[in-house]
Amino acid sequence: MKNQLHVLRAERDWTQATFANRLQVSRQTVNPIEAGKYDPALPLAFKVAKLFDMTIEQIFTPDDETL
């Protein structure tokens, strides 16, 4: 799954630690999500979307492997 997290985070000048704190998860969790190595479950995906005031589809896009 591809995502826009790195860009969205950079726009707000947040570090991964800041982002993790806002999501109430560990930094270790944010890193693989951002790198596209780990796809979050729906509750966390909704939390991310709410944090950026966007929809899940605007942030996460399926890649060829996902479809």
Next chain:
Amino acid sequence: MMNDLKEGAEARMSFWAALSAGCGTPEDRKNQLAFVCWSVVWVLTLAAAVFYLENNPEFQDPAAWAVASIPIVLSIGIVFAFLRFLRNADEFIRKIQIEGLAVGFGTGVVFGIGYRILERVGAPEMSASDLVVVMTIGWMAGQIAGVWRYR
């Protein structure tokens, strides 16, 4: 410029940084500490019980049962402390832990059964506590492998 450097460093989160970040949120760390404390108390109680029972062979049965039961009762605390950590951890930490537990359990089952065959051809006899050590090593190796894979 500084921000770019910081972003670059974050994107290349090292294995050791990922491993140390595995301690998770402050609540995770609190729950992990509770788990470690319960484990330490259990090990000390177990050692004390074994020492006492070995040095008191004439010990009466009901009291011996009581001394031997204390570590077992405390081990329930370890299970609940670990469950609290696992339930409160975020989904990724939980995934790493569950994968680690699967590796540990699988290693224990495969090694435990496999070693019984080796014992028949002359390998030294393995005790139940040896198997626990193997499972624990498997659990830790599974966690490290998980951190490595998603670093």
